[in-house]
Amino acid sequence: MTTVRLPLFPLNSVLFPGLVLPLNIFEERYRAMMRELVKTPEDEPRRFAVVAIRDGHEVAATAPGMPDRTAVTEHGAGAGFGDDPVKAFHGFGCIADAATIREGADGTFEVLATGTTRVRLLSVDASGPFLTAELEELPEDPGEEAGALAEGVLRAFRQYQKRLAGARERSLSTGADLPDEPSVVSYLVAAAMMLDVPTKQRLLQAPDTASRLRDELRLLRAETAIIRNLPSLPAAELTRGPTSLN
Numbered sequence: 001m002t003t004v005r006l007p008l009f010p011l012n013s014v015l016f017p018g019l020v021l022p023l024n025i026f027e028e029r030y031r032a033m034m035r036e037l038v039k040t041p042e043d044e045p046r047r048f049a050v051v052a053i054r055d056g057h058e059v060a061a062t063a064p065g066m067p068d069r070t071a072v073t074e075h076g077a078g079a080g081f082g083d084d085p086v087k088a089f090h091g092f093g094c095i096a097d098a099a100t101i102r103e104g105a106d107g108t109f110e111v112l113a114t115g116t117t118r119v120r121l122l123s124v125d126a127s128g129p130f131l132t133a134e135l136e137e138l139p140e141d142p143g144e145e146a147g148a149l150a151e152g153v154l155r156a157f158r159q160y161q162k163r164l165a166g167a168r169e170r171s172l173s174t175g176a177d178l179p180d181e182p183s184v185v186s187y188l189v190a191a192a193m194m195l196d197v198p199t200k201q202r203l204l205q206a207p208d209t210a211s212r213l214r215d216e217l218r219l220l221r222a223e224t225a226i227i228r229n230l231p232s233l234p235a236a237e238l239t240r241g242p243t244s245l246n
Helices: 028-037 146-164 180-190 197-204 209-228 237-241
Strands: 001-010 020-025 047-053 089-103 109-125 132-137
Touching: 001 028, 001 109, 020 028, 020 197, 028 089, 028 109, 047 109, 047 132, 047 209, 089 132, 089 197, 089 209, 146 180, 146 209, 180 197, 180 209
Parallel strands: 001 047
Antiparallel strands: 001 132, 020 109, 047 089, 089 109, 109 132
């Protein structure tokens, strides 16, 4: 078992390997995390782990994009997450590699990171200025028939996109624009679908690529059928991606 200890960044969303994560950071505990990460030598990755917060737990003392220092009265790395922070988070997350970290004149940060490796959350330490976690890195097992499943998922995903876009073909990605590596397909589709956090979390922690693709195929068919019966849904709102702010 390969374990690693990294800074921990909780979000109200799920990060998948290969996906880009933009962050606007204004809360002190996460600013402290970024100040530490920028000390990393330039030839080494600036890594931190992202985990999704379970329903019913606060993300931070500030709402996304709206500083509000009265939202949580506690202070410190674990503020808002209870006596045992590990219980506030889902048990699987993703390592993020920060390609750029820019500090503003007011001490806030703009960060652009990319998901790299799935991890299992083993423990959380809230004793420092920011959360850290012991994590087990998880290999990606392709499973059986991942290639054929990926082809089926891509076909179903195009139909899903088409329904969301109101059948406007020009808004769709072409086959040349979409990947064909099964694990990449599985993560791209998981991130792009309009799903709640528990469902995305289920996809992240699937035991192998093939299992994730089978689940996605079922979800795509079900969601496409729902959209087909709701022609008045505002396509612009449905296709707008989530913004990750903290």
